[in-house]
Amino acid sequence: MAYIKWTFIIAFWTLFGAFLHYTLPQTDIVRVVNTYEERQELGDWTRMFWSVPDDQSAGLINRDVQFIQTVRANGRPMVYRNEDTGWGWPPYFKFDTANLYTEAADATSTAAAPRWYALRHYGWRNEFLSIFPNAVSLRPVEGPDVRIIPWLNIVILTLLAATFYAIWVRWRRFRMARIDPVLEDIEEGFDAAGDAVAERRGRIRRWLGTWRGR
Helix, strand or coil, rough: CHHHHHHHHHHHHHHHHHHHHCCEEEEEEEEEEEEEEEECCCCCCCCHHHCCCCHHCCCCEEEEEEEEEEEECCCCCCEEECCCCCCCCCCCCCCCCCHHHHHHCCCCCCCCCCCCCEEECCCCEEECCECCCCEEEECCCCCCCCCCCCHHHHHHHHHHHHHHHHHHHHHHHHHHHHHHHHHHHHHHHHHHHHHHHHHHHHHHHHHHHHCCCC
């Protein structure tokens, strides 16, 4: 029973952590090298990693998507998609895809004369599944070594931790006040029933013993 309990707990927190890692904003220091538009196939289950199409294109299996090609400060390439989130999830309320695409095109630079930007995004990059993080905003920074403190993530995670702690405390108090006494009464009832059965068996054995002695 304990094995099932801990398996469920580990699975829950693993999925919840993955959900937060995908949804919460992240910031990369990058050098923009190119912007382009490409038609992408929308797989059956990988649709969840793309922004929801509008009503007229909901039945399409592919559509044109804008991309922003960058190089990180460590020299590794990273490609971002540029799609509106609208009023859906995650709640970034992004409606300025065209503006961001223009800003990214204007921010391109070369390795000889680099210009560094803080690109805010959410999501994951997976080459095998053709999954791209979605760019949300772009702003210039002084250099590749600038440090970005994720204040929003700190506030959100702190509020979530406080919420889970408050729920846990209230559940613990409820369990101690309402559930544990009931379980103790049931356990005492089982113990009393077990004692009564043992006593009755003892009487029967003693009675049989008197017949054996005759």
